[in-house]
Amino acid sequence: MDRHDQDRGATTIVTNAPDLVDVVALGESMVTFLPTRPGRLADVSSFERGIGGAESNVACGLAAAGHSVRWVSRVGADGFGDHLVSTIASYGVDVSAVHRDPSRPTGVYFRTAGDRGTDAHEVAYYRAGSAASAMSTADVDLGTSRVLHLSGITAALSDSCLELMRKLTAPREGRPLVSFDVNHRSGLWRDADGPRVLLELARGADVVFVGEDEAEEAWEVTGGPSSIRELLPEPGVLVVKQGATGATAFVSAAGECGLVAPRGGAAYRHGPAPLRSADDPGVQGVAPDPRRGGTPSARASETPP
Amino acid sequence: MDRHDQDRGATTIVTNAPDLVDVVALGESMVTFLPTRPGRLADVSSFERGIGGAESNVACGLAAAGHSVRWVSRVGADGFGDHLVSTIASYGVDVSAVHRDPSRPTGVYFRTAGDRGTDAHEVAYYRAGSAASAMSTADVDLGTSRVLHLSGITAALSDSCLELMRKLTAPREGRPLVSFDVNHRSGLWRDADGPRVLLELARGADVVFVGEDEAEEAWEVTGGPSSIRELLPEPGVLVVKQGATGATAFVSAAGECGLVAPRGGAAYRHGPAPLRSADDPGVQGVAPDPRRGGTPSARASETPP
Known part of the structure; x- marks a missing residue:
C-alpha cells in the first residue's frame, strides 16, 4: 500500500514499491557563497552561505506544494554535505538515497550580486571532481516514482554522469x-x-x-x-x-x-x-526558511558561468 | 647595478641581472574563508575572506622587514586571483612573475576556528586542478635571487610541480x-x-x-x-x-x-x-593591514587537512 496516497485519502494503490514517491529529482546541489554587498569578487570581503541546485530547488518547491519527493544525489562526507542534506530535508524532501563520498568534496560556488549577462556578474565554480560528478549507473538508486526530474547540467559533470543521463x-x-x-x-x-x-x-x-x-x-x-x-x-x-x-x-x-x-x-x-522583489531572500540566493513557506530560488541558485 | 643594494647604501654589485632580489618565494596561495563565529562548517552561515599560503606569508614578512622579495606562482584569471595578487603586492612584494591562468581557478579553502588537532577543526580544500597546480619547469620564471624559498606543499600539488621542486x-x-x-x-x-x-x-x-x-x-x-x-x-x-x-x-x-x-x-x-592573542586578526587568518605593520599569519593560513 502506498503510504503517500493513504495519507492524502486518495485511491489506494497496491504496490510492491514501498519507496514510491510522486517525484524523484536527480542532480548536483552545491553550497553557494553570496557577497554581503555589491561589488566584484576581488573586492568583497564577506559572504553569506546558501544552497543551490536546479533539481533540488524543484524538489523543495514540489515538497512545499504537498508532493512526496525524493532528491537523489551525491555529496562529500564533509560539513558542506551535511548542510545540503539537512537543509533540503527540512523542506520535507526524502534525502535517504543521497550518497556520501569520503574522498570527493561537496561542490561550492561563489557569485556576485550583479545581474546575469552584465559585466558585474561573476560566478566561480568549484565543482570539478565533486562528489556529485561521480554519479554513475552503478551508483545511483532512484527507487520508484511517477515522475523523474532531470537537468542538462548533470550531463556536463562527467562521463559517468552523461552515461547515467543517457540511460535515464x-x-x-x-x-x-x-x-x-x-x-x-x-x-x-x-x-x-x-x-x-x-x-x-x-x-x-x-x-x-x-x-x-x-x-x-x-x-x-x-x-x-x-x-x-x-x-x-x-x-x-x-x-x-x-x-x-x-x-x-x-x-x-x-x-x-x-x-x-x-x-x-x-x-x-x-x-x-x-x-x-530584490529584498526577497530567495532572489538573493540564500535559502529562505521553509517554516515561512519559502523555497530556494531556481533563478538565483543556478546561474551560467 | 643592483637597485636594492644602491637604495640601502650597501656595497654596489655590478650584475647583469636587473631583476635580482634578496628572496624569491615560490608556491601556491589561496583565498581562505573563515567563519565569523565558532562552530562546525555545517552550521556556520557567514564567512570572512582572507588569504593563505606558506610561501607568500614568508614573502610578505620579509618584505615588511625591508628585504626585496618576489613571489612566483600561478593564479586563475578570476576575481580571487586579482585579490591574491593585489593583497600580496600591497606588502611590497614583487608579483610581476605571477602567471594568470585563464582555464584553471585560483584555489580556495574553508576552515573552522577550532584548534588544529581537535575534533572541532575542519578544513575543506578546493585546490585540486588549481592554476598553481599547473606550475612546471617550462612555465615558471624565477629571475635571479640570493635566496629561493620553497615548501613541501608544492611537491604534493601535481606531477609537474614535483618535477619543478626536484629541479630547484x-x-x-x-x-x-x-x-x-x-x-x-x-x-x-x-x-x-x-x-x-x-x-x-x-x-x-x-x-x-x-x-x-x-x-x-x-x-x-x-x-x-x-x-x-x-x-x-x-x-x-x-x-x-x-x-x-x-x-x-x-x-x-x-x-x-x-x-x-x-x-x-x-x-x-x-x-x-x-x-x-586570539583577538589578533593574523591568528584569525584575515590578512592584517600592512600599513599597520602586520603580516599574514603562517600558523593560521596553512593548516593540515
Whole structure:
C-alpha cells in the first residue's frame, strides 16, 4: 500500500514499491557563497552561505506544494554535505538515497550580486571532481516514482554522469514520466558537444523545459517557440520559457505521458510569473526558511558561468 | 647595478641581472574563508575572506622587514586571483612573475576556528586542478635571487610541480641559497610517497625548516631534534620547530651556504616566540593591514587537512 496516497485519502494503490514517491529529482546541489554587498569578487570581503541546485530547488518547491519527493544525489562526507542534506530535508524532501563520498568534496560556488549577462556578474565554480560528478549507473538508486526530474547540467559533470543521463532518458518498459530541464551551461562542457548532447537527451524526455534564449544560444533557433517545437517534436510536453514575457507550452495529442490534450495537440500561452522583489531572500540566493513557506530560488541558485 | 643594494647604501654589485632580489618565494596561495563565529562548517552561515599560503606569508614578512622579495606562482584569471595578487603586492612584494591562468581557478579553502588537532577543526580544500597546480619547469620564471624559498606543499600539488621542486633542489652552478620548509600535509599527497619525497627534497636544500611533530608523523623520528639532524645531516642549516617550546637550529661547519658557524658545527636553542592573542586578526587568518605593520599569519593560513 502506498503510504503517500493513504495519507492524502486518495485511491489506494497496491504496490510492491514501498519507496514510491510522486517525484524523484536527480542532480548536483552545491553550497553557494553570496557577497554581503555589491561589488566584484576581488573586492568583497564577506559572504553569506546558501544552497543551490536546479533539481533540488524543484524538489523543495514540489515538497512545499504537498508532493512526496525524493532528491537523489551525491555529496562529500564533509560539513558542506551535511548542510545540503539537512537543509533540503527540512523542506520535507526524502534525502535517504543521497550518497556520501569520503574522498570527493561537496561542490561550492561563489557569485556576485550583479545581474546575469552584465559585466558585474561573476560566478566561480568549484565543482570539478565533486562528489556529485561521480554519479554513475552503478551508483545511483532512484527507487520508484511517477515522475523523474532531470537537468542538462548533470550531463556536463562527467562521463559517468552523461552515461547515467543517457540511460535515464532511453525508452524502457515502466519508465516514469521523465521531465528534463535543458539548462545549457556552456562553461560546464569540456568540449563543444553540449548542444548536440542536450538535444539528444531532450528528445528522449516526456516533458522538456527550455529557455527561448538558451535554445538560441545552444541550437541557433531564432524563430521563437514554434521553431523550437519544430526542432523538438518528440516530447509530449515542451515548455518554452520566455523570461519576463511568460512561457509557451506545447502539448501533443499522443497522450503518451498521460496528459490531457485536445485532438491534434495544442499550444498554451502563459503570462509572466509574479515579480519577486530584490529584498526577497530567495532572489538573493540564500535559502529562505521553509517554516515561512519559502523555497530556494531556481533563478538565483543556478546561474551560467 | 643592483637597485636594492644602491637604495640601502650597501656595497654596489655590478650584475647583469636587473631583476635580482634578496628572496624569491615560490608556491601556491589561496583565498581562505573563515567563519565569523565558532562552530562546525555545517552550521556556520557567514564567512570572512582572507588569504593563505606558506610561501607568500614568508614573502610578505620579509618584505615588511625591508628585504626585496618576489613571489612566483600561478593564479586563475578570476576575481580571487586579482585579490591574491593585489593583497600580496600591497606588502611590497614583487608579483610581476605571477602567471594568470585563464582555464584553471585560483584555489580556495574553508576552515573552522577550532584548534588544529581537535575534533572541532575542519578544513575543506578546493585546490585540486588549481592554476598553481599547473606550475612546471617550462612555465615558471624565477629571475635571479640570493635566496629561493620553497615548501613541501608544492611537491604534493601535481606531477609537474614535483618535477619543478626536484629541479630547484638539485645541485647546480650558481644556485641561490635554497630554503625549504618541509610542511608535510598528508591529506594533499595522492599516494604514500610524501614522506620519502620530502626527505629527498630536504636533503637537496641549504636551509631546512621542519616541525618536531611533523618529522615524527612523516619520518617516524621520535628522538627529538638531534635524531632529526641525524636523519638530515646534509643541509647547512636545519631548524627544528618545537611549537610553544621554541626551536633548535643546527648549523654545519662546512659553511657552504655562507653562514658563519664555529668549527665543527653548532646547535642553537631558541626560546618560544611571543604569544599572539586570539583577538589578533593574523591568528584569525584575515590578512592584517600592512600599513599597520602586520603580516599574514603562517600558523593560521596553512593548516593540515
